[in-house]
Amino acid sequence: MKHGNVAVFIQQHNGKIENVSLELLGKALDIAHELKTNVSAYLPCEKAGDMPKILFSYGADNVYIIENAELKEIISIPYAKAVVEAVKKDAPGIVLFGATRAGRDIAPRVASSMKSGLTADCTELKIGPYTDNKTGKTYEQLLYQIRPAFGGNIIATIINPVRHPQMATVREGVMKMKTPDNSRKGQIIPLTITLSPVDLSVKIINKIVKEKKVNLTGANIIVSGGMGVGSKENFDRIRELADIIGGEIGASRAAVDQGWVSKEHQVGQTGVTVRPKLYIACGISGSIQHKAGMDQSLKIIAINNNPEAPIFNFAHIKIVGDLNTVIPMMIEAYKKQDNK
Numbered sequence: 001m002k003h004g005n006v007a008v009f010i011q012q013h014n015g016k017i018e019n020v021s022l023e024l025l026g027k028a029l030d031i032a033h034e035l036k037t038n039v040s041a042y043l044p045c046e047k048a049g050d051m052p053k054i055l056f057s058y059g060a061d062n063v064y065i066i067e068n069a070e071l072k073e074i075i076s077i078p079y080a081k082a083v084v085e086a087v088k089k090d091a092p093g094i095v096l097f098g099a100t101r102a103g104r105d106i107a108p109r110v111a112s113s114m115k116s117g118l119t120a121d122c123t124e125l126k127i128g129p130y131t132d133n134k135t136g137k138t139y140e141q142l143l144y145q146i147r148p149a150f151g152g153n154i155i156a157t158i159i160n161p162v163r164h165p166q167m168a169t170v171r172e173g174v175m176k177m178k179t180p181d182n183s184r185k186g187q188i189i190p191l192t193i194t195l196s197p198v199d200l201s202v203k204i205i206n207k208i209v210k211e212k213k214v215n216l217t218g219a220n221i222i223v224s225g226g227m228g229v230g231s232k233e234n235f236d237r238i239r240e241l242a243d244i245i246g247g248e249i250g251a252s253r254a255a256v257d258q259g260w261v262s263k264e265h266q267v268g269q270t271g272v273t274v275r276p277k278l279y280i281a282c283g284i285s286g287s288i289q290h291k292a293g294m295d296q297s298l299k300i301i302a303i304n305n306n307p308e309a310p311i312f313n314f315a316h317i318k319i320v321g322d323l324n325t326v327i328p329m330m331i332e333a334y335k336k337q338d339n340k
């Protein structure tokens with residue numbers, strides 16, 4: 001039996017596609033190759049412009065465009081209706097959403113409309129078989145929707161064998177964005193939706209855009225501080241090291257909870273998922289919840305005064321020592337190197 005397409009909900013704002021949608025197209029392409037099927041992109045928007053071309057280059061084979069003046073801003077009901085329309089036309093096997101605020105709002109509405117299941121906040125997706133012990137029935141190619149559960153103490157694999165499409169939201173930054181291939185071409189499928197006054201009962205009357213000051217997901221270097229930093233004042237050491245090597249500041253949840261640094265700096269299961277070229281963890285023990293957000297970093301340097309700290313089990317460079325001594329030494333060495 002041919003597997004339905006692997007579809008991605010495309011989140012955009014004023015014609016700019018969110019990175020998480022492009023990351024998901026790359027993952028959808030890998031899954032589609034395995035299932036010998038195609039990738040669909042569902043694009044509700046006011047005007048599609050050159051977005052379909054970008055979507056093809058990142059992996060889409062079909063772009064379902066739902067253009068409507070009422071889709072300028074992401075509002076739950078009209079957006080969910082647009083995605084449901086695309087799902088009904090495309091009959092996909094799998095639909096993926098970014099676990100953004102919008103994705104977390106729209107995905108359950110679509111799942112409910114399709115009477116299907118949904119796994120929120122996945123950190124991994126795989127294809128594999130499943131045999132139902134009660135009926136003896138084997139499903140050959142199900143989507144394994146993998147995510148931390150029970151406070152991150154276990155990694156759960158969730159499947160949805162009966163109702164389709166299989167649906168998941170996936171955290172931003174978890175899937176690696178592919179390099180765009182501008183020679184890729186695809187098919188554009190325009191769809192229309194009719195929105196009733198009830199569908200449009202929510203109106204945006206004012207919008208206050210707060211500029212994002214911290215960009216952890218796009219950072220090449222992150223210097224993170226944890227409980228071992230010891231105080232708000234001491235967090236300046238982390239800032240100084242980050243400044244001098246051109247990095248962003250990250251933190252463990254424990255440091256955020258202490259009020260040493262704001263929540264937008266938190267890395268981990270309930271913070272941001274990052275994959276920089278260099279991650280320097282200072283006074284961070286390496287709990288499973290912190291690890292979940294940073295272990296895909298290319299190089300991890302850990303500074304910890306406890307040689308048994310779990311972070312040393314997955315750090316590439318291990319520095320056993322007091323961060324109050326080690327960080328100034330690193331700054332000094334970097335300055336010397338810079339002056340050569």
Ligand SMILES: Cc1cc2nc3c(=O)[nH]c(=O)nc-3n(C[C@H](O)[C@H](O)[C@H](O)COP(=O)(O)OP(=O)(O)OC[C@H]3O[C@@H](n4cnc5c(N)ncnc54)[C@H](O)[C@@H]3O)c2cc1C
Binds near residue numbers: 152252287290309
């Ligand atoms: C549902 C749930 C979600 C969570 N989400 C997150 C999340 O997103 N991100 C996250 O980070 N945590 C998260 N946590 C919390 C997590 O379980 C840990 O409590 C937290 O990561 C610990 O932070 P830490 O490593 O800074 O502190 P600690 O575990 O207290 O570790 C401090 C480390 O600093 C070292 N140290 C002390 N003094 C020094 C010094 N002078 N020099 C060098 N090293 C020193 C110690 O040896 C120790 O290893 C979550 C927990 C739950 C239950």
